[in-house]
Amino acid sequence: MLPVLEKGIIPVLKGAYLAALFFTETVVMLMIIPYLNRPSDVKRAVVKGVITVGFFMAILMFIIVGLLDGLIADINFPTLKLARYIKLGELVERVEPIIMLAWIGGGFIKVTVFYYCTVLAIAQWLNLRDFKSIVLPIGALVTVLSIVLWDNVVQLVYQISGVMPPYFLIIQVGIPTLLLILTSLKGKGEKHR
């Protein structure tokens, strides 16, 4: 782990910028707020969620960096490598199915939330009375896009980490902030509360 900050704070910030962008995805929660029973609790729940996830992510990263050291940059699934490395005597081995289970389960939930929000947003945008009618078409579109958008893994990773960050920043941070400012200027925010 040592030396800490060998090349100064800049590389750390560069890495943190990308990692922080993933947390800005919590912005999708805004779509769900109007449909909750107790919208007032949302703030606490989201903050709690982000802190918990961040905490566990930090622990995980600490362990991964400790184990894989200089190799971390060229491993596609460090967590999986970590899980496969776990070996407690002859007793606890091959725990990677547990990781995979959590992973795929988490991925499933994430896709579900994003899918729901997409459908909801499009329904509101097109002034539809009910979003149910576009669930299947959007689903088909998502399926097709998932195949068509990227030819290979390298392209996908490059796009997410090399091309998209400024767009993520605009969409996930810029636009919501702008809307917040505009609504508060209009005084609408207060009325709704």
Next chain:
Amino acid sequence: MKKLLLLTLALTLFMSGCWSRVELEERIIVAAVGFDTAKDPDKIEVTAQIIMPGQLGTTDNGGGNSKEAVNVYTDTGYNVFDALRNITRQTGKKLFLAEIGVFIVGESLARKDIGSVMDFIRRDAEPNIRSWVVVVKGRAKEALETQLTVEKVWALQITKMIQAAKFNAKAPMIDILDFEKATRSATTRPVVPVMTIGQEKETSQNSMYPSRKLVLGGSAIFKDYSLVGCLDEGESRGFLWIDGEVKSGIVVVPHPGGEEQLMALEIIRASSEVKPAISNDGNMSIKIKVNEEGNIGEIRPDHIELFYPENIKMLEKAKQTVIQNEVLAAIEKAQDLNADIFGFGEAVRRKYPKEWPQYEKKWDELFPLLDVQVEVEAKIRRTGMIINPQPD
């Protein structure tokens, strides 16, 4: 409710994610893989020792037609993956690599280059990066075809031979991950245990595999994925002292006074500290401190009176000299080969991150001339189950 049930049923139809499953009996479980150069210089020879599950449960005492629990297949290809797939031409089934315990590299290939071998092992999803690596003096195929007696799965015995380093401290232990980590470091070089193949013994008639003696001891140094030199067993232990990896073992020490008689001192625990220092004029030196504790294992009691504490001190001093010589021999060999196997470069980097960049580039010139001071503190704690009586 009915709708929910229907939905769940439909989901089970579409979401059963077993499209790539392989039935157990369709798998061929590989216990160890060996890599050699082939006759064709462009090709590589891969040998796989596979487990025959049907033979695992049977006892060998029946005599007559007892069969081995493993089988060995060899094929060549332009690279590892190619050769492994070529083996399916003989086996008819795909090889399953996740249970491989040890990767064996033949000396000739090790001297050439194992870069793409390591890449395959890390790139393929099945092999575990925790598997051991070992270099064979001779051919890996020969080692894998050797019939061993302790374990039914011979590869398992080779794995245990590697792990026995924690009892004898005569060879290092290194897995794929550590090998790759050391290789990627700007300065550190990986050290791999070496296995030697002995003469062929008389073979039992009902086996197609010869019985030989395999011995694990000593180590090989790699530089950019190719073998550059070897350490003998003493130098290997010297390396392990510095690395702090000596777990147990026997130090053979001449009797103070009676040099021709040797005594055995058992290592109980050992640790080490590597402290780099850069003086004001930019000269670098490394201080190594080895702490060792042990018991008396075997001596000629008429040579020394163990009753007196000052005699124990004498033994400690004699042990100290032996350990110091081992450490110095390892350093000398490493400096001769210009291979920083001890991670001195990394130690400097950790302590002097600011100054390090200017040293990193000329490390190859610095390391062979590096000033290394070794300090050993050896202790004797117990005398075993007996103690010499007070002399009359």
